[in-house]
Amino acid sequence: MSKKLKVVALLAGVLLTNGTYAQAEENFGKWLINFQRTKEVKPVTDKQYLKECGDCHFAYQPGLLPARSWEKLLTADALKNHFGDNAELDRDTLQAIHDYAVENAADKSFYKRSRKIALATAEGEAPLRIIEVRYIKRKHQDIPEKMVKGNQDVKSLSHCNKCHTQADKGVFDEDTVSIPNYPDWDD
16 A cells, blocks of 8 residues: 555545544535545534524524633523623523534634634634634734724624625635625725
């Protein structure tokens, strides 16, 4: 067996036996042969998460933050003052949403953008806001403030779906961006 083939076989074995990563995807075998797996973040698939979080704001994909961030955000006390709003949930609903977010967090995902977020948040304090993630900040650094804060149709980088036209699908590529009131911003 050639040296390259041995290395590939070893890596495949490690991936297949590493339960943490294998559990992050619903069907690891299907993920493994899907060549789109390397892109973006895993879309939200949990109906309860979509309803409870999406009733108030864009239902952020858990892969946009590490598990330790979701652990801080999704507690009964934290939801009493969830960025200025009371977002309290009954115990069972909170547990289900917490478990979904933690199980699908950036540091437990195979998706490329989530992996970059996991690396950017591996050290230091766990961010409570997606826009606090160093990687996310860097991706948005060239967008003038007037196009976001000064734009009545956007107002904040926290409104991902205002500019990222496929955000609900977990797609945040630059070619799917359309900033309201600035159709030619990147030309």
